[in-house]
Amino acid sequence: SQATVAQWQDRKFGMFIHFGLFSEFGGVYHGKQIDNGYSEQIMANAPIPVEEYAAAAQTFNPTKWDPDAIVALAKAAGMKYIVITSKHHDGFNMFATAQTRYNIVDATPYHRDIVKELSEACRRGGLAFGVYYSSIDWHQPGLDHYIEGNSNPLSDEHARFNAAQLRELLSHYGPISEIWFDMGKPTPEQSNLFATTVHKLQPQAMVSGRVWNYQGDFTVMGDNQVPEYGIDEPWQTPASIFGETWGYRSWQKRENVDGKIQENILKLVQVVSRGGNYILNIGPEGDGSVVPYEAEVLRGVGAWLKPNGEAI
Numbered sequence: 001s002q003a004t005v006a007q008w009q010d011r012k013f014g015m016f017i018h019f020g021l022f023s024e025f026g027g028v029y030h031g032k033q034i035d036n037g038y039s040e041q042i043m044a045n046a047p048i049p050v051e052e053y054a055a056a057a058q059t060f061n062p063t064k065w066d067p068d069a070i071v072a073l074a075k076a077a078g079m080k081y082i083v084i085t086s087k088h089h090d091g092f093n094m095f096a097t098a099q100t101r102y103n104i105v106d107a108t109p110y111h112r113d114i115v116k117e118l119s120e121a122c123r124r125g126g127l128a129f130g131v132y133y134s135s136i137d138w139h140q141p142g143l144d145h146y147i148e149g150n151s152n153p154l155s156d157e158h159a160r161f162n163a164a165q166l167r168e169l170l171s172h173y174g175p176i177s178e179i180w181f182d183m184g185k186p187t188p189e190q191s192n193l194f195a196t197t198v199h200k201l202q203p204q205a206m207v208s209g210r211v212w213n214y215q216g217d218f219t220v221m222g223d224n225q226v227p228e229y230g231i232d233e234p235w236q237t238p239a240s241i242f243g244e245t246w247g248y249r250s251w252q253k254r255e256n257v258d259g260k261i262q263e264n265i266l267k268l269v270q271v272v273s274r275g276g277n278y279i280l281n282i283g284p285e286g287d288g289s290v291v292p293y294e295a296e297v298l299r300g301v302g303a304w305l306k307p308n309g310e311a312i
């Protein structure tokens with residue numbers, strides 16, 4: 001409905017979190033810095049054999065993950081919502097899913113539902129909560145892995161698996177503000193299955209345009225892309241602080257924090273003044289801790305936004 005869309009648009013500024021099994025690698029494989037793509041896609045970029053990648057779950061134990069501190073950071077930045085990767089292209093699930101044991105609760109020593117605990121922290125802190133959900137899954141049996149997997153149509157079995165996971169995400173985590181679908185090449189029927197599955201269970205949940213086939217509720221701009229002028233539909237610009245990665249990269253150069261703060265204030269003002277929604281990413285480390293540089297950037301944006309936010 002119009003009210004739902006207006007509510008989503010009014011939030012204007014949110015936190016994106018790319019956190020998953022890939023965070024444990026931090027952009028490094030067998031001692032080598034993997035620099036030919038985003039670090040959250042290291043499985044495909046290195047490449048890492050499926051079994052070897054999956055074995056990393058046995059030591060994935062993000063004990064420094066603190067959802068209330070993340071919510072406090074988002075609020076200090078002036079953000080109104082958080083969207084976290086429930087499942088990225090590697091197929092590893094950061095929530096308790098009954099569809100596969102390849103998830104944070106069943107396959108790691110951590111045994112806790114990251115998505116659940118963040119959803120509850122958001123509720124406590126008064127922030128809206130949404131999830132990123134990758135339609136492609138390099139862990140699916142029989143799937144042509146990696147790059148081929150990015151563009152191949154989904155099998156009907158895989159589409160049913162995704163729909164079952166969507167029902168879980170929409171049933172067990174309270175109100176969901178948006179489902180950030182990404183990538184894959186679903187058929188029109190599959191895109192429709194995903195969008196209607198969302199809307200049936202939570203009519204207010206906004207579906208990202210990357211569900212494809214015109215089934216989305218909002219348009220996602222290219223990463224870090226700010227359009228020259230407003231458009232007559234709900235839209236969002238996703239931005240990563242470094243441009244080259246969304247997931248944690250241990251060897252990332254982190255320079256000129258003041259410049260980075262200015263850059264993000266400018267993008268935020270451009271996006272919001274043109275009617276869009278700005279979602280700025282952090283990529284926590286494998287132990288769950290927030291990268292100090294990223295926290296500094298967010299706090300810097302918030303320090304400017306507090307006295308000036310009303311004007312935009």
Ligand code: JFZ
Nearest residue numbers: 038040041182183221222223238246
């Ligand atoms: C996708 C993912 O593949 C990536 O790992 C990350 O999660 C990012 C937020 O989304 O990458 C894309 C998808 C679409 C565009 C650019 C990067 N695009 O349309 O410009």
